[in-house]
Amino acid sequence: MGSLFYGYSPSPICIPDRVLAHVKVVMATKLRRGESFTLSWRHPSGEPAGRSTLWIQPSIPLRFVFESTEPEALDPVLLQSLANAANSSSGLTLDLGDSTPALVADTH
Numbered sequence: 001m002g003s004l005f006y007g008y009s010p011s012p013i014c015i016p017d018r019v020l021a022h023v024k025v026v027m028a029t030k031l032r033r034g035e036s037f038t039l040s041w042r043h044p045s046g047e048p049a050g051r052s053t054l055w056i057q058p059s060i061p062l063r064f065v066f067e068s069t070e071p072e073a074l075d076p077v078l079l080q081s082l083a084n085a086a087n088s089s090s091g092l093t094l095d096l097g098d099s100t101p102a103l104v105a106d107t108h
Helices: 017-032 076-087
Strands: 002-006 013-015 037-042 051-056 062-065 092-095 102-104
Touching: 002 017, 013 017, 017 037, 017 051, 017 062, 017 076, 017 092, 076 092
Parallel strands: 037 092
Antiparallel strands: 002 013, 002 062, 037 051, 092 102
């Protein structure tokens, strides 16, 4: 299980390494271009029910921590789908609410 630290919060967002690897590439690409966007997720079991959204922008510190020492294999089709979602008005959405977290590429 990986961790995403955003801003100066000491509490990470826990995301599986495979999902976090794809999110990292999309976020780094957007931020390198100076583009802001939203990142939303449904809370996983064991946390209070609900969902959260962050406004991701280049001036806020961001850190990715992976449990695995080896990099994950990236799926180019999934990366493109996530990039399209991050470019949409809905932003990038993760579903961490069930036992098999998924990437939600909603391009509406």
